[in-house]
Amino acid sequence: MAGYSEGSGRPNQWLRNLNAKIASVPMILTAVVIFLGGTIWTVVYSFTNSKLLPRLSFVGLDQYERLWDAPRWLVSVQNLAIYGIFSLIFSLVIGFVLAALMDQKIRFENTFRTIMLYPFALSFIVTGLVWQWLLNPEFGIQSVVRSLGWESFTFDPLYNSDIVIYGILIAALWQGTGLVMCLMLAGLRGIDEDIWKAARVDGIPMWKTYLFVVIPMMRGVFITTLVIIASGIVKVYDLVVAQTSGGPGIASEVPAKYVYDYMFQAQNLGQGFAASTMMLITVAIIIVPWAYLEFGGGRKRV
């Protein structure tokens, strides 16, 4: 903030700042019409029985009841929960451990970082297709291990309904942990060097310093990373489309795909709106407490 507010009370403010207002028209339109208006529109229409075209004939909570009765939606939610919990845990733990290793004043830090982060530059489509190939049971990792002599080795997550979501998880972690590592590394670099000296003088082992001193100090970084990962998880779509197209059967469906399929393919808009409203609620549950912690009460976060 530039702290340039002393002029805001002047009477000729409206004309003097006309250019700034004109420059802000796209932002105002986007914020009000698309973000606010569009969201309200979708929520309102989720209470209607719109099929091919949006129609304003309200049916109460019908769409939601149908949604929570649909096996495909239940599978989607369950998948999202499994995928979400594991990708949160794994990416935070792996990201932090890698960052801690990178923070040991090592050589070739840039090389290692470049290697760990490059998957993040790739799209989910590319990521999904590569891992589809690697996990291909006929040619991929499974067949290679079998050809080495371990004939009964089985690793075909993409063709097994019970574990297909973990196959997607593997690809997602490959793509995303580099970013978490970078954010964590930035956080570690922000820790005062004296903390380490003090811990060493007191003879505290390194892992204890990390666990009880450094991690609590990095609370802000962890929360921000958590929010970033979590809001990405809810949106997961391309990866599933590329890797499994929701299969086998409906075993790897996710909510975002449910929304797209009902809106643009099954032409059942009401279901799509209801499902997307559920996604909105999920994000709100994640974001609101964070926003409250971060900005709530007007005090700075510690």
Add this chain to the structure above:
Amino acid sequence: MSDIVAFNSVAEEAAPKAQVDRVVAGPRGRKPRRALSSRNIVIYGTLIVVALYYLLPLYVMVMTSLKGMPEIRLGNIFAPPLEITFEPWVKAWASACTGLNCDGLSRGFWNSVRITVPSTIVSIAIASVNGYALANWRFKGAELFFTILIVGAFIPYQVMIYPIVIVLREMGIYGTLTGLIIVHTIFGMPILTLLFRNYFAGLPEELFKAARVDGAGFWTIYFKIMLPMSLPIFVVAMILQVTGIWNDFLFGVVFTRPEYYPMTVQLNNIVNSVQGVKEYNVNMAATILTGAVPLFVYFVSGRLFVRGIAAGAVKG
């Protein structure tokens, strides 16, 4: 492997010098450690294993794309090709099929170029002026709209897609490249505006005040002072937008007609099409081709990319 060897020799050379330094300046920094301590073996060993894991998919992609189909059926995916062939690359680029269209990924590539270039320029132009207005020319209500914009960045796209479809249809540009460019500009706006606002707000205020005293107006200050001073942030924004828009799939598939499909959508259609014999080598060549542009941006931009994604990570 050779990295470790190089590291050892450098560390050994550095050791006596460190001792001399200590005599001169007293103990400073960490105690010099032996290069091959068990601690170093664990650290470098882990990092090298991790690095190999990260590189493996890229390696397999390249190897697969250089093999012929008979070799793929017989061999193992980690083995380098016995006989290198570039035919899969040519086929992926020029004659791979999506449905009835058999003109290869080149069409998707050029579509992506026609989407990415204008979207990047338009979104950055709008967001930079906007961020400048928010940082230096704040007006009543600006913060409120900005807050809505930032909160909106967290709303799942699925919630806003259909209303946008309706708006674009009303404007008569649903399914066209123009429509998609507008969509990219809209969804790039929160993060880019934040990026520019914070950057401009961090510039010394005296500059702005001095220019005001000299009678410069909104646009003069923007073009003559702010713009030349903020080239790095423009590069960061460009990296963010080029990779983000190039990698987009959802907007491409929702807002364009098949003849305008971007490369990601076309790639997915080629690889996951159910008809025909699967040609894994062509698929992998196509996948590399699609990933090549963001990878190129990544390797060229280096540290700036990290800055960009640290800022852009909120985009999710």
